[in-house]
Amino acid sequence: SQELEQSPQSLIVQEGKNLTINCTSSKTLYGLYWYKQKYGEGLIFLMMLQKGGEEKSHEKITAKLDEKKQQSSLHITASQPSHAGIYLCGADDPFSSGSARQLTFGSGTQLTVLP
Amino acid sequence: NAGVTQTPKFQVLKTGQSMTLQCAQDMNHEYMSWYRQDPGMGLRLIHYSVGAGITDQGEVPNGYNVSRSTTEDFPLRLLSAAPSQTSVYFCASTQRGEAFFGQGTRLTVV
Numbered sequence: 001s002q003e004l005e006q007s008p009q010s011l012i013v014q015e016g017k018n019l020t021i022n023c024t025s026s027k028t029l030y031g032l033y034w035y036k037q038k039y040g041e042g043l044i045f046l047m048m049l050q051k052g053g054e055e056k057s058h059e060k061i062t063a064k065l066d067e068k069k070q071q072s073s074l075h076i077t078a079s080q081p082s083h084a085g086i087y088l089c090g091a092d093d094p095f096s097s098g099s100a101r102q103l104t105f106g107s108g109t110q111l112t113v114l115p
Numbered sequence: 116n117a118g119v120t121q122t123p124k125f126q127v128l129k130t131g132q133s134m135t136l137q138c139a140q141d142m143n144h145e146y147m148s149w150y151r152q153d154p155g156m157g158l159r160l161i162h163y164s165v166g167a168g169i170t171d172q173g174e175v176p177n178g179y180n181v182s183r184s185t186t187e188d189f190p191l192r193l194l195s196a197a198p199s200q201t202s203v204y205f206c207a208s209t210q211r212g213e214a215f216f217g218q219g220t221r222l223t224v225v
Contacts, residue, residue, distance in 0.1 A: 009155070033213065042119075042205060042216040088157060090214070103207075103214055105150075107157035 002027045004091055006106035014114050018077050021109045023089030025070040031092030032072045033103065034063050038085045046074075046087075076111075084113045118142065121206050121217030128196040128224045136191040136220050138206030146209040147189040148173070149181065151202040152219075158205065164189055196224045 003026040013019050023032065031050050035043040047056045052067025060077045076083055090103040122137045140147065148163035160173030164183040178200060180192040193200060201224045207214040 004157075006157075035214075035216075042121075042218040043214075045213060045215070048213060090158075103148075103209070104160075105158040107155055 002091055002104045004089055004104055004106035006087075006089060006109050008109060009107070010110040010112070012112045012114065013079050015080060016078055018075065019079055019111070020076075021074045021087050021111070023072045023074070023106050025091055027070070029065065029067060029070055029072070029091055032063075032065055033090040033092070034072070034074055035088045035090060036085050037088065037108075043088065079111075079113045081113045081115050084111055086110050119206055119208050119215050119217040121204075121220055123220060124218060126220060126222050128193070128222065130196060130198060130224060132196050134193050134196065136193075136204055136206070136222075138189045138191065138217060139187050140189075140208035140215070141187065142208055142210065142215065143186060144208040144210045144215075145186065147183070148207050148209065148214075149179070149189070149191045150205045150207065151175065151200075152205060153202050161191065161204075193222075196222075198224045200224050 005024045007022050033048050034046040036046055037043045047058055047063050049065035055064045062075045065072045086108045088108045089106045119140045145166045149161040150158040151161055152158050159175050161175055161179050162170055162173055162181040164170045167183050167186050170181050170183050183189050204220045206217040
């Protein structure tokens with residue numbers, strides 16, 4: 001089964017600083033999803049990457065997919081307290097058991113932004 | 116749009132009690148799933164369903180049952196709650212790989 005490793009596990013940055021979160025897969029990535037979760041709340045979809053080299057941005061968050069490295073990175077520019085939360089990557093495994101398009105998740109990165 | 120609705124938001128159970136976590140979606144998605152989230156372990160798949168009448172086990176199915184009598188509803192049943200089932204539970208409805216999550220149920224088993 002596919003496994004996703006996220007790094008770092010936790011991150012504390014000063015407001016205004018840039019940061020990067022990585023997600024590395026044990027298998028070929030066919031689809032990579034980034035979600036954000038605030039404590040006690042559900043997961044909010046951020047963006048989806050499907051092609052090697054693809055890069056998407058939303059406000060100050062940019063995600064890239066490196067197909068060869070089987071890795072995706074999430075970069076936040078000029079972080080703000082509103083960026084704080086848990087970031088999870090999820091991978092779409094079309095060959096998962098039962099032919100169901102299951103999502104496998106990384107263990108998450110806890111981001112704290114100090115004002 | 117309601118999206119995915121999960122109830123209850125919080126629940127405390129005594130060991131051995133049973134209960135059902137409710138999940139409903141109004142997006143007509145075929146694929147629904149239940150996850151549990153534990154510190155340092157991310158989201159782990161409990162059970163999933165690819166359509167009404169079809170369910171299958173995920174990574175951590177023991178102690179849980181599911182049914183899918185309609186496209187909209189996918190309840191998760193805890194048969195005899197154990198402290199190890201203390202966790203946050205998320206229901207998700209998925210289309211083309213994009214998952215829409217409920218707000219979660221924080222369950223404590225004492």
